[in-house]
Amino acid sequence: MEQKINDIKNQILKAISKVRDNGELFDLEKKFLGRKSEFVSILKNLKDLAPEERKKIGELANKTKGEILEIIKSKRQEVKNENLNFNKERIDVTIPGKKSGIGHLNPISIVRREIEDIFTSMGFEIADGPEVETEFYNFDSLNIPKSHPARDMQDTFFMKNSDLAMRSQTSAIQARYMQKNKPPFKIIAPGRCFRNEATDTTHEHTFHQFEALVVGDNINVGNLKHVAEVFFSQFFHQDIKIRLRPSYFPFVEPGFEYDISCTMCAGVGCSACKGNGWLELGGAGMVNQNVFVAAGYPRNKYTGFAWGIGLERLAMMKYKIDDVRLFHSGDLRFIRQF
Amino acid sequence: MKYSYNWLKELSGTKKMPEKVMEDLTFHSFEVEGLEKGEINIPGVIVGKILEIKKHPNADKLQLLKVDVGAGSALNIVCGAWNIKAGDKVPVALVDTNLSNGMKIKEAEIRGEKSFGMLCAEDELGLGKNHEGILILPESAKIGDPISKYFRSKDSVIEIKVLPDRSHDAMSYVGVAREIAVLERKKFDYDFDGLVLPKKKSKKLKIAVKSSKLCPRYIGAVMENIKIKESPDWMKKRLEASGIRAINNVVDATNYVMLELGNPLHAFDVDKLKVQSEKLKVTVQNSKLGIVVRKAKTGEKIKLLDGVVKELTSDDLLITDGDNPLAIAGIKGGKLAEIDGNTKNIVLESANFNAVSIRKTRTRLNLKTDSSDRFEKDIDPNLAEKAMARLIEIIEHTAGGKLTGVVDVYSKKVAPWKIKLDSSYVNSLLGEFILVKDMTRILNILGIKTKNGKIIECIVPTYRFDLKTQEDLIEEIGRIWGYEKVKEQPMISEILPAKINEQVFFERKVQDKLTGIGFDEVYNYSFYGEKDMVSCGFDNIKHLELENPMNSEQKYVRTSLIPNILKNIYENLKNFEDFRVFEEGRCYRPDGKKVEEKRMLAMAVAKNKDSKGEIFYDLKGAIEDMLEGFGVNSYEVRLRKNPEKICHPFRSAEIKIAGEKIGVLSEINPAVLSAYKIKSPVAVAEFDLEILKKHANKSKIYNPISKYPVVTRDISLLVSNDTTYAQIVDTIKKIGKNLVKNIKLFDVFEKDSQKSLAFRIEFEDKKKTFEKAEVERSIEKIVSTLEAELGVTVRK
Structure with a gap:
């Protein structure tokens, strides 16, 4: 009996390898497992066996039946797969995909985020202030009293019939922040600024700046240089050096213009830096004690540094943009490149 | 300001080349904006010696020369100049030389005689404008040397940007020369302390200063019998290098001393002053000659040197002869007492004026002069004395006058x-x-x-x-x-996490969500014009208005982001079929004496063709996506009745979260679109980002997923056009209570005054599997209520 069951299994294994289609497979299943099959008659005759024998053969028969069904099932899938006409299902994989459409950030937003992220990682807070400012915050608090010639250094948009102006520099945020916070602190103040200047490829009346402001007990010029170097090296992904030149901004003393080593030639000299190895970037300085006083701090208790730069300038350097007016053009042919 | 290098060199005693001076100033003193180099450097022009001169056989006006240039045999040169003689050393431009005036020297045949070069006049070497005759070099010049060796002395001009903090001293040659000397650690060698006002008091001149606040010091000096003529060449050259036109010896002297010392000066023609006035007699005590410094009367007029007449106010300070205005103090002189060719006797003025007052007057009169540039930045009143002493010295020298006396009105002396x-x-x-x-x-x-x-x-x-x-x-x-010596030093401070500016980072998340669903970010100006105000119907809204706008299109501070976005849409429709844009920006409105600032978000969808009329729903869906992204699942969108002019009257909705309005969603009124030349529909939405943030930042709590199956039923309704989807859904929810898990609208079509809506309602019981009968009961109740309350017909 045992032998018989194993024989049937072997016969099936032999026969199944020759099966080519579903019909043959059906016939085969009927022949070996059908009602009139030898296998079924074995199962039917189980009852005639001695109990011990019956148990043994019964287990074997059931196990073998399961095996055979499994073999047939996998053969059926095999036959089905073989009969698929893959050739008919060929596609052109080079046809464009169905896009759900992705939008694009204005490059100023991208640069601004990079700056915010670098400074946030260094523990700086992002400070903010209004774009329509009072003359107090835009000028007086920054040591630029009324009728001071330094007010001419920026062509400011003034509001009719009020003491309001469009913020001409992000430094206007300084006193606002200082009035609410005590040193030590580290902030950056990014934002939109306005100057009444004729526009051309390098001038815009609406533009963006950010400035870094650090105030504490013993902040010095060396700290200013260091933070600027760390930031620019991170931003441009290369070692950047800082160079200070004396300058004048009423809200700092000493005041500087700063240059960075050329990002194109690493200071060797190229057309981007007009051969001198340095790029002029922005203004900087040690916070004028009058600014602290205007913000309500005692004179000569704290020191601090501030330096700033135009975001448009950074974006133009980074993406080789040659016309500053593009940022506010709303032209999607421009924006969709970022 | 432009500075003559030679003049600076003479005052400072520097031996540095102009480039080096420029570099040192840049890193230690001022921003140097430019350098016009003075050296001549024309390769190919060398020193030659004329060996012989013969008449040209075929031309009366030409001569034939033999010139020794130190190499090879002597050159034959044809020349038309007559100021030369054999033995003279002269500049010779050899064949193939390019001269600075653009001329290229070639081998030539002139009237049958060959010529191998050219002798040069001053202008041909770029040394000046003189073309009269060949430049004759000193005997000592060496034959064959490049000519540039002998002309190193031509002046260079350094342009320095003097900022307001240093204008009072560095808008002068003495100030910059002092700086150059300091950078060489040298004592500045200029006899500044030696400039002392002559002691002789003037008997004729009386000076009355009516406001010592506006005029802290006034020095007058009378000089007689001067002779007006041209200034000497050296002075004219220095003025010219500094960007000042030479006029005559007296006026030039005042400008020269202003440049040298930084104190503006003025000269009046004494004989033109009218001293008969009664008033004057009182003010200057019967003196024959009087200067009264007083405020102008409102409406008083003065004719200036250039003939322009200015009307003054009582804020302006005048120099008068007691009656008639002679000059706007510290800004510009008047025509009345102008120095001319016949002037014989003069009053010189060296004064000090209040910076704020000068600035106010020159701003209002729009009169920016070399004088106002200096006075408005506050000048040391002690300088007036030095300048007067120097001026007298120079005029005596160049105009030959005689000083008859000086008057100095200086009440509050400034001391170190x-x-x-x-x-x-x-x-x-x-x-x-x-x-x-x-x-x-x-x-x-x-x-x-x-x-x-x-x-x-x-x-x-x-x-x-x-x-x-x-x-x-x-x-x-x-x-x-x-500063290059200062080393970079890391800051020493406590390590603390950065305080996070929640609003800024929320607005960044909004950018991310919107770019994620296909919105491009535009930046627009913060201003728009009268035309936008009228087109968009904003004329009843109070706007902040700029005092000094770029142009009339940028006159008002925006109260909404939409007008400028409509301009973007018009432009972009030229290049794109359909697109979505957004902008984050601030809007402002006056609020009494204060100003209200709002951080706004605008979203817009534009399509060249919107055949299905779905643009409103395109934008609405995007807003719903954004809100879902912020975890906001419950919000209301309701039709606005009689919305503002900019909105389509029947396609405008307001969006509320928890009863608070967060924004508005509308199609733009076609009339407004046509004002912006947009031919297809546009949908826009505007949100207040601070309010949106408030509702977006809710913390999320997990809602367990039901273990029991969801049962769905479809119903199809025929409703009147006045019945809204929201009414139907609200009714279904009200009746179905918490068994209704979800309602989906899967088909809509409108016919006549009715519309057909098909809904799929999902039922779910979180505690057990539904019994069929329970669902049927619920559906029946929903249907009967819809029929009774909303007059709906259920299609079977």
């Missing part, structure tokens, strides 16, 4: 002041290690007297008005010492 400088603060602020003796050395060469100690007592000369605080002195030490 003291600053106590803590030497340790110098180093702690700069982050440097400078020895006290090095600090004082720098201060001393700047003219600041010091008493040594840890606290350095400094006495600041009055010509350095800008040095008022310790930090001012630290800057002086730092810049002369050299």
Whole structure:
């Protein structure tokens, strides 16, 4: 009996390898497992066996039946797969995909985020202030009293019939922040600024700046240089050096213009830096004690540094943009490149 | 300001080339904007000696020369000049030389005689404008040498951007020369202290200063029998190099001294003054000659030197002869007492005026002059005396006049002041290690007297008005010492996490969500014009208006982001079929004396063709996506009745979260679109980002997923056009209670005054599997209520 069951299994294994289609497979299943099959008659005759024998053969028969069904099932899938006409299902994989459409950030937003992220990682807070400012915050608090010639250094948009102006520099945020916070602190103040200047490829009346402001007990010029170097090296992904030149901004003393080593030639000299190895970037300085006083701090208790730069300038350097007016053009042919 | 290098060199005694001077000033003193180099450098022009001169056989006006140029045989040159003789040394341009005037020298045949070069006049070498005759070189010039060797002395011009803090001293040659000397650690060798006002008091001249606040000092000097003529060449050259036109010897002298010392000066023709006025007699006590410095009367007029007439106010300060205005003080002279060719007797003015007053007057009159540029930045009143002494000296020299006397009105004398400088603060602020003796050395060469100690007592000369605080002195030490020496130093501070500006980071998340669903970010100006205001129907909204706009299109501060976005849409429809844009920006409205600021978000969808009329729903879906992204699942969108003009009257909705309005969603009114030349529909939405943030930042709580199956039923309704989807859904929810998990609208079509809506309602019981009968009961109840309350017909 045992032998018989194993024989049937072997016969099936032999026969199944020759099966080519579903019909043959059906016939085969009927022949070996059908009602009139030898296998079924074995199962039917189980009852005639001695109990011990019956148990043994019964287990074997059931196990073998399961095996055979499994073999047939996998053969059926095999036959089905073989009969698929893959050739008919060929596609052109080079046809464009169905896009759900992705939008694009204005490059100023991208640069601004990079700056915010670098400074946030260094523990700086992002400070903010209004774009329509009072003359107090835009000028007086920054040591630029009324009728001071330094007010001419920026062509400011003034509001009719009020003491309001469009913020001409992000430094206007300084006193606002200082009035609410005590040193030590580290902030950056990014934002939109306005100057009444004729526009051309390098001038815009609406533009963006950010400035870094650090105030504490013993902040010095060396700290200013260091933070600027760390930031620019991170931003441009290369070692950047800082160079200070004396300058004048009423809200700092000493005041500087700063240059960075050329990002194109690493200071060797190229057309981007007009051969001198340095790029002029922005203004900087040690916070004028009058600014602290205007913000309500005692004179000569704290020191601090501030330096700033135009975001448009950074974006133009980074993406080789040659016309500053593009940022506010709303032209999607421009924006969709970022 | 432009500075003649030669003049600076003479005053400072520097031996440095202009480039080096420029570099040193850049890193220690001022921004140098440019350098016009003066050396001539024309390769190919060399020194030649004329060996012989013969008449040209075929031309009466030409001569044949033989010229020794030091190499090879003597050159034959045809020349048309007659100021030369055999033996003269002259500049010779060899064949193939390019001259600075663009001429290229070639081998030529002139009237049958060959010529191998050209002798040069001054203009051909770029040395000046003179074309009269060949330039004759000194005997000592060596034959064959490049000509540039003998013309190094031609002047260079350095252009320096003097910022307001240093204008009072550095808008002068003496100021910049002092700086150049300091950078070489040299004592400045100019007899500044030797300039003393002559003691002789004028008997004829009386001066009355009516406002010592506006005119802290006024010095007048009378000179007689001067002779007006051209200034000497050297003076004209220096004026010209500094960008000032030469006029005559008296006017030029006033300008020359202003350039040299920085104090503007003026000269009046005495014989043109009218001294008969009764008033004058009172004010100047019957003197024959009077200067009265007084405020103008409102509406008083003055005719200026250039003939322009200006009307004044009582804020303006005038120099008068007691009656008639002679000059707007410190700004510009008048026609009345102008120096002309016949002038014989003059009054010289060297004065000091209040900076704020000068600035106000020149701003209002739109009169920016070399004089106002200096006075509006505050000048040391002690300088007036130096300038007058120098002016008299020069006029005596160039115009031959005789000084008859001087009057000086100077009530509040400015004296040097003291600053106590803590030497340790110098180093702690700069982050440097400078020895006290090095600090004082720098201060001393700047003219600041010091008493040594840890606290350095400094006495600041009055010509350095800008040095008022310790930090001012630290800057002086730092810049002369050299900022390049200061090493980068990491800050020492507690390590703390950055405080996060929630609003800024929320607005970044909004950007991310919107770019994620296909919105491009635009930036627009913060302004728009009258036309936008009218087109968009904003004319009833109060706007902030700029006093000095770029143009009338940028006159008002925006109260909405939409008008400028419509301009973007018009432009972009030229290049794109359909697109979505957004902008984050601030809007402003006046609020009494204050101003209301709102951080706004605008979203817009534009399509060239919107055949299905779905643009409103395109934008609505995007807003729903965004809100879902922020975890906002419950919000209301309701039709606005009689919305603003900019909105389509029947396609405008407001969006509320928890009863608070967060924004508005609308199609733009076609009439407004046509004002912006947009031919297809546009949908826009505007949100207040601070309110949106408030509702978006809710913390999320997990809602367990039901273990029991969801049962769905479809119903199809025929409703009147006045019945809204929201009414139906609200009714279904009200009746179905918490068994209704979800309602989906899967088909809509409108016919006549009715519309057909098909819904799929999902039922779910979180506690057990539904019984069929229970669902049927619920559906029946829903249907009957819809029929009763909303007059709906259920299609079977």
